[in-house]
Amino acid sequence: MNPQAIIKAEKKYIVQTYKRPPFVLERGDGVYLYDTKSQRYTDFVAGIAVNALGYNHPAVLQALREQAEKLVHVSNLYHTAPHVELAQRLVENSFADRVYFCNSGAESIESAMKFARRWARAHFDDDKHEFLAFSGSFHGRTMGALAATDRLKYQEPFEPLMPGVTFADFNDLEDAAAKISDTTCAVIVEPIQGEGGVRPADPEFLAGLRALCDERNALLVFDEVQCGLGRTGTLWAHEAYDVTPDIMCLAKPLANGLPIGATLVTEGVADAIHVGDHASTFAANALVCHVACAVFDVVSAPDFLAGVCEKGDYLLDALQNLDAPQVADVRGRGLMVGVQLTGEAAPAIQAGYENGFILVNAGPDVLRLVPPLIIETDHIDALVDALPELLEAVEEAV
Numbered sequence: 001m002n003p004q005a006i007i008k009a010e011k012k013y014i015v016q017t018y019k020r021p022p023f024v025l026e027r028g029d030g031v032y033l034y035d036t037k038s039q040r041y042t043d044f045v046a047g048i049a050v051n052a053l054g055y056n057h058p059a060v061l062q063a064l065r066e067q068a069e070k071l072v073h074v075s076n077l078y079h080t081a082p083h084v085e086l087a088q089r090l091v092e093n094s095f096a097d098r099v100y101f102c103n104s105g106a107e108s109i110e111s112a113m114k115f116a117r118r119w120a121r122a123h124f125d126d127d128k129h130e131f132l133a134f135s136g137s138f139h140g141r142t143m144g145a146l147a148a149t150d151r152l153k154y155q156e157p158f159e160p161l162m163p164g165v166t167f168a169d170f171n172d173l174e175d176a177a178a179k180i181s182d183t184t185c186a187v188i189v190e191p192i193q194g195e196g197g198v199r200p201a202d203p204e205f206l207a208g209l210r211a212l213c214d215e216r217n218a219l220l221v222f223d224e225v226q227c228g229l230g231r232t233g234t235l236w237a238h239e240a241y242d243v244t245p246d247i248m249c250l251a252k253p254l255a256n257g258l259p260i261g262a263t264l265v266t267e268g269v270a271d272a273i274h275v276g277d278h279a280s281t282f283a284a285n286a287l288v289c290h291v292a293c294a295v296f297d298v299v300s301a302p303d304f305l306a307g308v309c310e311k312g313d314y315l316l317d318a319l320q321n322l323d324a325p326q327v328a329d330v331r332g333r334g335l336m337v338g339v340q341l342t343g344e345a346a347p348a349i350q351a352g353y354e355n356g357f358i359l360v361n362a363g364p365d366v367l368r369l370v371p372p373l374i375i376e377t378d379h380i381d382a383l384v385d386a387l388p389e390l391l392e393a394v395e396e397a398v
């Protein structure tokens with residue numbers, strides 16, 4: 001099919017939950033994507049913080065080939081090596097004692113919610129089933145995750161939502177203290193909010209949430225679906241805060257584009273979960289887990305993480321010195337950066353496409369830069385040089 005036919009067929013056959021730009025991506029290489037007309041784009045989106053190693057990374061290709069030739073899927077009913085090898089890597093390099101695998105970020109949040117309720121029932125009474133979440137949060141689109149996602153536009157068409165979720169203001173510890181209660185089983189927070197506009201939590205806020213959870217016998221859940229696995233220059237974003245959760249949700253970059261989620265828990269949480277409590281047909285699939293082991297080995301190497309820090313600082317510094325009146329603020333850590341604009345981001349994203357850059361927003365007026373972690377400084381220079389012109393498209397205040 002030619003690109004026009006593909007775009008036309010998409011309109012006809014696909015449920016229209018996404019608005020896509022008018023080109024068809026065909027292949028990728030490193031940090032570049034190419035469309036069907038061989039137009040090259042430098043990718044500052046990475047499948048929304050997924051393709052940490054970019055496209056055609058040799059370690060990913062090798063792992064894919066190796067495992068595809070051996071075994072792809074046999075169900076969780078049976079033992080296979082890759083899921084244990086991946087779990088061991090995640091546990092030995094985190095606060096966690098055990099891992100539950102699933103297929104996406106939202107599923108990882110659902111698992112965390114179920115585990116928190118199961119844990120609370122095992123130790124307290126039935127009333128302890130509520131969750132505290134925060135303004136600006138995004139945890140996914142399934143019913144539980146959606147209930148903890150602070151976006152009316154996403155919630156209202158699907159009401160009634162799962163009851164029992166209270167929201168406090170992000171980075172407002174007093175508000176959290178006022179809203180947590182003895183019926184709270186878990187507090188769910190992104191150490192760096194992604195969809196909410198790339199907003200890092202304040203260190204005192206996360207430390208304060210830890211203390212509140214301990215005081216109220218609630219679990220602290222970190223949603224690192226977007227900010228986890230090297231994105232911010234440390235393996236886990238919360239390492240920079242020196243605060244550990246009881247549960248951590250992971251997904252996006254784990255297998256560089258193959259679907260996977262993981263819910264990491266302490267032994268105390270795992271103790272409350274029993275055979276049959278939760279399950280998923282595709283989860284812990286041998287192919288996905290083998291690729292994820294390869295991704296983990298590359299990303300967790302100290303030199304690789306140091307490189308993410310350096311390139312992230314370089315990007316932040318360049319953006320902070322950008323001479324563009326449309327930039328109101330620049331924030332983030334590592335290669336998770338938000339450029340707060342004075343108006344809508346959409347026209348700048350459109351200008352990006354026309355100038356060979358793949359860009360994405362986070363909310364209406366934030367340009368979100370989450371490139372493959374293998375990006376180099378010359379790719380960053382190319383974007384930063386182009387940005388003043390791209391941002392000229394930003395006009396009106398939102």
Ligand SMILES: Cc1ncc(COP(=O)(O)O)c(C=O)c1O
Nearest residue numbers: 104105106138139140194225226
């Ligand atoms: C922080 C966070 N949590 C959860 C999710 C949901 O992940 P998924 O789209 O894989 O269900 C996302 C997706 O953007 C996310 O950014």
